[in-house]
Amino acid sequence: MTTGRRGWIRDLVLAAEHMLWGSLVAVYRKCGKPTCHCATGEKHGPVWYLSQHAQGRTHMRFVPPEHLDAVRRGVEAFQQYRELGHQVAATNLERVLGPQRRRRSKR
Numbered sequence: 409m410t411t412g413r414r415g416w417i418r419d420l421v422l423a424a425e426h427m428l429w430g431s432l433v434a435v436y437r438k439c440g441k442p443t444c445h446c447a448t449g450e451k452h453g454p455v456w457y458l459s460q461h462a463q464g465r466t467h468m469r470f471v472p473p474e475h476l477d478a479v480r481r482g483v484e485a486f487q488q489y490r491e492l493g494h495q496v497a498a499t500n501l502e503r504v505l506g507p508q509r510r511r512r513s514k515r
């Protein structure tokens with residue numbers, strides 16, 4: 409983990425370049441043919457979707473296999489971006505309001 413404001417900004421920019429919002433969901437399904445192996449056994453799949461939940465609705469965006477790795481990296485980049493954002497926000501809060509006072513039990 410890099411330290412210092414400059415390091416954070418660089419990491420944030422790097423993450424922002426690739427980040428994608430949502431979570432990857434694997435879908436397995438039956439094709440409907442009664443003679444197919446999926447009717448009784450293993451279903452087809454996985455087929456991948458990027459699931460985006462906002463304002464009470466879930467939007468599923470199909471992810472072609474050739475883009476799965478990029479989407480997976482993008483989702484990880486977004487998580488990193490969010491974690492970095494929390495760290496920067498915590499540091500900014502200390503700058504604005506001063507250091508967090510310690511609880512009495514720790515004194």
Ligand SMILES: [Zn+2]
Nearest residue numbers: 438439444446
């Ligand atoms: Zn089938």
